Amino acid sequence: MTCKCIDLVLMTQKKFIFNYKNVRWARGRHDTYLCFVVKRRTGPDSLSFDFGHLRNRTGCHVELLFLRHLGALCPGLSGSSVDGARMYYAVTWFCSWSPCSKCSQQLAHFLSQTPNLRLRIFVSRLYFCDEEDSQEREGLRHLKRAGVQISVMTYKDYFYCWQTFVARRERSFKAWDDLHQNSVRLVRKLNRILQPCETEDLRDGFALLGL
Numbered sequence: 001m002t003c004k005c006i007d008l009v010l011m012t013q014k015k016f017i018f019n020y021k022n023v024r025w026a027r028g029r030h031d032t033y034l035c036f037v038v039k040r041r042t043g044p045d046s047l048s049f050d051f052g053h054l055r056n057r058t059g060c061h062v063e064l065l066f067l068r069h070l071g072a073l074c075p076g077l078s079g080s081s082v083d084g085a086r087m088y089y090a091v092t093w094f095c096s097w098s099p100c101s102k103c104s105q106q107l108a109h110f111l112s113q114t115p116n117l118r119l120r121i122f123v124s125r126l127y128f129c130d131e132e133d134s135q136e137r138e139g140l141r142h143l144k145r146a147g148v149q150i151s152v153m154t155y156k157d158y159f160y161c162w163q164t165f166v167a168r169r170e171r172s173f174k175a176w177d178d179l180h181q182n183s184v185r186l187v188r189k190l191n192r193i194l195q196p197c198e199t200e201d202l203r204d205g206f207a208l209l210g211l
Helices: 015-021 062-068 100-113 135-143 154-165 179-194 204-209
Strands: 031-045 046-055 088-097 117-125 150-153
Touching: 015 031, 015 088, 015 154, 031 062, 031 154, 046 062, 046 154, 062 088, 062 100, 100 117, 100 135, 117 135, 135 150, 135 179, 150 179, 154 179
Parallel strands: 088 117, 117 150
Antiparallel strands: 031 046, 031 088
């Protein structure tokens, strides 16, 4: 399957490292990149994948840009497949920044209308989450209440992205200085943000996905 608006070309090594590096002070990193994997299943013997990456465009954040193309990636999302079977989707994002508050709200609203889609988000850095009362923090809690699994990227996630989305040319992924320390710091910070929030997951159909 091909969606013309989604970049199916692998990212360059330089672009991936610059934009996904989990540094404390991310100067000059104004774009948000989103690498995605879409897994779909209609039954125990029917499984397929799509993957690619996007970045934000003028006037549209990358999270909402992804939703614009979801119809091409997830046919039958709002109903059944051609043979009448219910389609279930598991979508995984690897984002260079966590979503802003407005994107979080729109994502949560969208997910409330699509119970056959589950979203998991891995983030490299947290966007404007330093202040205790920031709207971005509340946005992340709103996503968690909507059933979204939000995690900070660790070495294994960077390694997976390197293998899947980067034109690595047989070059192995090499961790940069402080990757682990910064991941630990961000994991603790995200846990503090999400701790007050409790999630109830009522989506029984995802047992088919084996996740």
